[in-house]
Amino acid sequence: MEFSLKVNQQNFTVEVDPGTPLLWVLRDELQLMGTKYGCGIGQCGACTVHIDGEAQRSCQTTIEIAEGQDITTIEGLSDHGDHPVQEAWKEIDVPQCGYCQGGQMMTASAFLAKNPSPDAKEIRMAMQGNICRCASYNRIEKAVAVAAEKLTK
Amino acid sequence: MSKTINRRNFLRLSLLGSGGLLIGLQFAGCESKGSEMPVDIDTLDFTSFNAYIEMAKTGHVIIYSPNPEIGQGVKTAMPMIVAEELDVPWKMVTVKQAPLSNDFNRQVAGGSQSIRQNFPTLRNAGATVKLMLMTAAANQWKIPVSECSAEDAIIKNTKGDQLKYADVLEAAALLEVPEKAPLKKSKDFKLIGQPIANVDIDEIITGKPIFGIDYKEEGMKFASIIIPPFGANLATFDAKKALEQKGIEQVVAIGDKVAIIGQNTWSVFKAKDLVDVQWKNIKSDQDSKVIDAKMDKALSKKANKIVGYGQYDKAIKNADKVISKTFSSPYVAHATLEPLCFFADVKEKNVRLIGPTQVPKDSATTVAKELGIPVENITVEMTRMGGGFGRRLSTDFTLEAALISAKIKAPVKLVHKREDDMDSGQFRPKVKYQMTAGIKNNTLKAFQIREAIAQNFGLRPWNANFFPKGTTDHYNIESALIETEISTLWWRAPISNMVGFSTGCFLDEVAEEMGKDVIDLHHEMLDVATGKKLPYAPKRMKEVIDLVKEKSNWGKSDKIQGFAAYFSHNTYVAEVCEIEMRGDVPVPTKVFAAVDCGIVINISGAKAQVEGSILDALGHSRNSEISIVKGKVQEQNFDTYKLGRMMDTPVVETYFVDTNAAPTGLGEPAYPPAAAAFANAVKKATGKRWTNHPFLA
Numbered sequence: 063m064e065f066s067l068k069v070n071q072q073n074f075t076v077e078v079d080p081g082t083p084l085l086w087v088l089r090d091e092l093q094l095m096g097t098k099y100g101c102g103i104g105q106c107g108a109c110t111v112h113i114d115g116e117a118q119r120s121c122q123t124t125i126e127i128a129e130g131q132d133i134t135t136i137e138g139l140s141d142h143g144d145h146p147v148q149e150a151w152k153e154i155d156v157p158q159c160g161y162c163q164g165g166q167m168m169t170a171s172a173f174l175a176k177n178p179s180p181d182a183k184e185i186r187m188a189m190q191g192n193i194c195r196c197a198s199y200n201r202i203e204k205a206v207a208v209a210a211e212k213l214t215k
Numbered sequence: 216m217s218k219t220i221n222r223r224n225f226l227r228l229s230l231l232g233s234g235g236l237l238i239g240l241q242f243a244g245c246e247s248k249g250s251e252m253p254v255d256i257d258t259l260d261f262t263s264f265n266a267y268i269e270m271a272k273t274g275h276v277i278i279y280s281p282n283p284e285i286g287q288g289v290k291t292a293m294p295m296i297v298a299e300e301l302d303v304p305w306k307m308v309t310v311k312q313a314p315l316s317n318d319f320n321r322q323v324a325g326g327s328q329s330i331r332q333n334f335p336t337l338r339n340a341g342a343t344v345k346l347m348l349m350t351a352a353a354n355q356w357k358i359p360v361s362e363c364s365a366e367d368a369i370i371k372n373t374k375g376d377q378l379k380y381a382d383v384l385e386a387a388a389l390l391e392v393p394e395k396a397p398l399k400k401s402k403d404f405k406l407i408g409q410p411i412a413n414v415d416i417d418e419i420i421t422g423k424p425i426f427g428i429d430y431k432e433e434g435m436k437f438a439s440i441i442i443p444p445f446g447a448n449l450a451t452f453d454a455k456k457a458l459e460q461k462g463i464e465q466v467v468a469i470g471d472k473v474a475i476i477g478q479n480t481w482s483v484f485k486a487k488d489l490v491d492v493q494w495k496n497i498k499s500d501q502d503s504k505v506i507d508a509k510m511d512k513a514l515s516k517k518a519n520k521i522v523g524y525g526q527y528d529k530a531i532k533n534a535d536k537v538i539s540k541t542f543s544s545p546y547v548a549h550a551t552l553e554p555l556c557f558f559a560d561v562k563e564k565n566v567r568l569i570g571p572t573q574v575p576k577d578s579a580t581t582v583a584k585e586l587g588i589p590v591e592n593i594t595v596e597m598t599r600m601g602g603g604f605g606r607r608l609s610t611d612f613t614l615e616a617a618l619i620s621a622k623i624k625a626p627v628k629l630v631h632k633r634e635d636d637m638d639s640g641q642f643r644p645k646v647k648y649q650m651t652a653g654i655k656n657n658t659l660k661a662f663q664i665r666e667a668i669a670q671n672f673g674l675r676p677w678n679a680n681f682f683p684k685g686t687t688d689h690y691n692i693e694s695a696l697i698e699t700e701i702s703t704l705w706w707r708a709p710i711s712n713m714v715g716f717s718t719g720c721f722l723d724e725v726a727e728e729m730g731k732d733v734i735d736l737h738h739e740m741l742d743v744a745t746g747k748k749l750p751y752a753p754k755r756m757k758e759v760i761d762l763v764k765e766k767s768n769w770g771k772s773d774k775i776q777g778f779a780a781y782f783s784h785n786t787y788v789a790e791v792c793e794i795e796m797r798g799d800v801p802v803p804t805k806v807f808a809a810v811d812c813g814i815v816i817n818i819s820g821a822k823a824q825v826e827g828s829i830l831d832a833l834g835h836s837r838n839s840e841i842s843i844v845k846g847k848v849q850e851q852n853f854d855t856y857k858l859g860r861m862m863d864t865p866v867v868e869t870y871f872v873d874t875n876a877a878p879t880g881l882g883e884p885a886y887p888p889a890a891a892a893f894a895n896a897v898k899k900a901t902g903k904r905w906t907n908h909p910f911l912a
């Protein structure tokens with residue numbers, strides 16, 4: 063079936079089976095590989111994207127639901143890799159293997175858009191759904207705080 | 216070292232090979248460049264000096280990182296060592312992953328050995344090229360090279376003349392490569408010891424396709440796989456329903472496994488669940504509970520002696536007090552966040568393999584052997600890996616991809632669905648350690664570790680010789696192997712992870728029994744070890760213990776603290792964990808770590824490894840368990856296989872001993888003491904001794 067999608071401000075038409083998760087449309091049809099597969103059941107957050115500004119699990123979002131919505135992936139978070147969250151991630155040198163980090167940054171950026179000056183506990187709660195198997199949690203936490211500072215400046 | 220002019224051509228070709236991918240990205244309108252790399256280095260003309268170094272007239276340098284990158288940071292640290300001796304500004308360096316090649320030593324990510332084993336070679340690679348450049352400049356000035364010096368890519372002579380490396384590049388490249396060149400003194404290191412960001416940071420934060428699972432090329436098929444329960448074989452399968460699905464092309468048996476081949480990942484994942492597979496020879500004894508009982512039985516009698524000295528049995532008989540405790544861990548999965556995957560293109564006479572592997576060479580030889588293709592005709596390209604932890608030291612998934620490609624006669628990317636990744640587990644062995652101590656005159660006199668382990672490797676002289684060997688007059692290490700068909704493998708800090716935990720907890724118990732501070736007990740023990748020939752240096756161990764004592768304010772702090780120390784992978788680590796009681800639940804809030812890993816190459820990456828190892832240990836010891844019933848893995852995904860998350864993460868503070876000693880490993884050694892330090896703090900707070908992982912089960 064044909065579906066039209068708006069991803070990172072661009073319009074696409076894709077021909078996929080109904081029920082296909084947005085994750086696989088992004089990766090296999092649109093070649094947007096920054097959105098990662100980790101579990102497929104909404105547990106790890108590696109596949110996090112923004113749908114109308116909300117952090118959502120793209121493995122749990124079917125193409126029918128995604129159609130017509132405003133979707134942003136890590137590739138579209140900023141034009142030059144300079145979103146405050148990306149800059150903070152770089153400054154703190156967060157990634158170890160790096161695999162989870164796109165999802166982490168998408169969760170963090172949606173969260174900070176709603177709550178630009180969070181306290182430590184709020185940061186931890188917001189990031190609780192994203193697994194980092196390398197356990198770079200200390201730096202993720204620090205980077206979210208640094209990004210918050212950048213955003214409010 | 217020989218020159219390798221062909222490397223670039225090879226890489227050019229392999230870039231062309233992934234052309235489909237690049238086009239795909241442009242199509243999606245996401246062609247942004249890292250902000251600090253204004254030049255497209257692929258358009259520059261580079262001169263190759265050796266397997267590691269290429270330089271362009273613009274002053275840009277490419278350094279090839281030989282070893283696989285699994286998140287342990289060698290892709291940043293190894294080139295830093297080359298750049299230090301070459302003496303070029305880091306901002307002019309681009310790091311590339313080298314493919315498998317005979318030009319390099321052991322291209323393996325395992326055992327925390329990449330830096331330790333390659334340090335001299337990497338330095339020499341940089342220093343020899345620096346010498347060639349200086350010689351070319353000296354020739355031009357018609358003076359002896361001894362009158363030249365070089366720094367930051369600029370060569371100077373005693374008269375004050377200057378030449379840039381770039382000016383003498385071509386002349387230098389024509390010179391004979393010297394065998395050896397003078398190396399810097401460690402006090403003159405400028406780059407080594409600095410905090411350098413992960414070299415792939417720009418790609419990672421912008422979501423570039425750099426991982427194995429991201430690889431794609433024109434005409435490639437997609438595959439998923441079904442894995443039999445441990446010990447069982449494939450009887451039959453009915454793929455009718457799966458084949459009716461759109462996008463599904465074939466379902467084939469690959470030995471006892473079943474592969475589903477189709478046009479995209481989702482279709483092969485979905486179809487996988489529609490294949491009706493029948494197994495035979497399902498074995499009821501391939502079961503965690505059965506193995507547990509076998510272990511308990513094995514621990515009740517003497518096992519195979521691994522290492523020992525003194526008169527252990529006699530010392531126990533004569534002891535004033537004997538204490539004993541048993542510690543245990545279930546199977547634990549690697550569960551790399553990027554699931555197992557590989558690309559293979561098997562042609563009649565040659566094979567291309569591309570993907571995440573910790574052992575590119577083993578991958579090539581395994582595939583060569585299975586397919587009967589000469590190993591010279593197999594190329595392996597290493598992608599960045601979404602975690603390794605030891606799992607990608609095995610070649611099973613690379614071979615699966617190759618066998619599928621050979622069978623369907625097409626290039627294919629195999630991706631394990633998370634559930635199949637769990638079924639393909641080659642777990643951290645299920646293990647129990649029975650620790651016994653004999654105390655006489657309030658001194659620790661006899662020490663025994665008896666291991667029961669469900670795998671074919673376990674305590675061996677190399678790790679049985681670690682601390683606390685030498686610290687008691689009588690010492691005995693035994694191991695009983697429990698045979699099963701459940702696959703096990705190296706897993707971050709293999710063996711030392713649980714024997715380190717058990718030792719750390721047990722010494723805490725011993726100290727309590729003796730009414731001594733556990734750090735004082737360690738000092739006493741290390742005094743006994745001093746002067747003996749041991750694989751570890753008691754003095755260095757004392758130094759990390761004292762450093763963590765000072766930093767954590769041990770003995771004076773009003774926090775609830777636990778301590779443990781261990782030596783593994785040639786590195787010394789002592790840790791203090793602070794906890795807080797939240798209701799009945801002890802939560803770790805802070806961990807102090809003192810580390811002696813010799814010279815620290817990249818302080819940012821080094822700290823990341825210490826943080827990661829500690830949080831990894833705390834996460835797994837509290838949460839994670841794989842249980843097997845009739846050969847089948849029960850925990851199929853992250854809903855039941857629990858990992859540490861943000862909320863229960865303590866803050867790690869890391870301190871390195873200031874030393875000139877040669878660098879050792881860092882991907883693993885901070886792991887073993889962490890859960891022990893935590894459990895020791897819990898004992899203090901609650902009076903309860905946690906012995907079994909996972910603590911929160």
Ligand code: FES
Binds near residue numbers: 102107108
């Ligand atoms: S892949 Fe979507 S939450 Fe894990």
Ligand code: FES
Binds near residue numbers: 159161196198552
């Ligand atoms: S950095 Fe490896 S999973 Fe997070």
